Amino acid sequence: MDTVFKALSGATRRQLLDRLHSSNGLSLGELCAEMGMTRQAVAKHLTLLEAANLVVVRRRGREKLHYLNPVPITEIADRWIGKYERHKVRVLADLKRGLEERSDG
Amino acid sequence: MDTVFKALSGATRRQLLDRLHSSNGLSLGELCAEMGMTRQAVAKHLTLLEAANLVVVRRRGREKLHYLNPVPITEIADRWIGKYERHKVRVLADLKRGLEERSDG
DNA sequence: GAAATGTGCAACTAATTGGTTGCATGTCAA
DNA sequence: TTGACATGCAACCAATTAGTTGCACATTTC
Structure with missing residues (x-):
């Protein structure tokens, strides 16, 4: 529960959730577009979102697809x-x- | 909107909301009890909660009463x-x- | 198998945050 | 009007956070 609030506290992470809300199932590379920061930074934010179970992932080959989970x-x-x-x-x-x-x- | 997430990101502030949820209309002094930190620290947290409109206040003499606002x-x-x-x-x-x-x- | 693409991990820095101490202001009661 | 109580404001410190750079690993394509 704590992790959910922590994850939602950052504007960048909320923006990532916005992207997934309007277009679910994006890869890391796709999520990086228009974020104005390095891929590594975005990946770190996604790690927090996953830890909070706000985002669930599915691997497809070398890609990692991200899906929004609204339950938390x-x-x-x-x-x-x-x-x-x-x-x-x-x-x-x-x-x-x-x-x-x-x-x- | 930003301020709401910022306010909710801290465990201390969430605890304050819990207190108000179970017993609405507490003063600063009453809210300080059982928080394990100085009054000034609690006051700072309440300032953020007010800024987010999660808490609304009403003055009664020298006391400041705090009420939970669930809309945000x-x-x-x-x-x-x-x-x-x-x-x-x-x-x-x-x-x-x-x-x-x-x-x- | 070599190059290109997509992701993972770790060290580092600047800025923010959560708490402290110290002092000032305002209100109630005698 | 003095003392006690309730709150307000500001400077300071330790810990966390958001982003960076640099390098390594895995998968597809030719």
Whole structure:
């Protein structure tokens, strides 16, 4: 659980999750594109994401394919939002998002 | 949004949220108890939690009361879990939790 | 099997972070 | 208005982190 928060704490790692969210199953090389840093740096970040089980990998020949695993993310909310509180909070969040989209979205 | 992840990245700050989750509206002094560090350190952590809007405060005389705000936490999940994917992932998370409770809980 | 491609591992540096100490400010009670 | 309590602010230090460079290993292709 600790590892999940650690993994999510870095902007680079969140960006990697964004990439995988919009295009799942990318290789290390593909993930490096547009990241503006060395391949080794990206690989280190992916190691943390794997340790947190936020990313799972599958090898294909010399390539390593990365897939986003959303389960640990839901467990974050479960820690501080009670089961019967969820719906109420979701309504609030949706309302907030709606207002933001109208004003500056 | 960035500030939320930064705030959640520290174990001490997560512990503070735990305290507020089980007993909302505590003062700085009350939050310091059982934290095993100086008041100033705790105050710094609370500053970050406020900046992230995870904690909102209300002054009462010379005291500063702290309240947990769960909305930013739901927004984390929204970033990487699509609206129509939520239900499926929740079922998986509940299943996982159920299995864990049976085995080692 | 040699070259090109894709990845793995380790040492190093600059910047950030988590905690400390010391002192200042504001509020309540007598 | 003095003393006690609750909090605020700033300088400082040790440990962690984000990125780098350099080299090694594995797989495909010719």
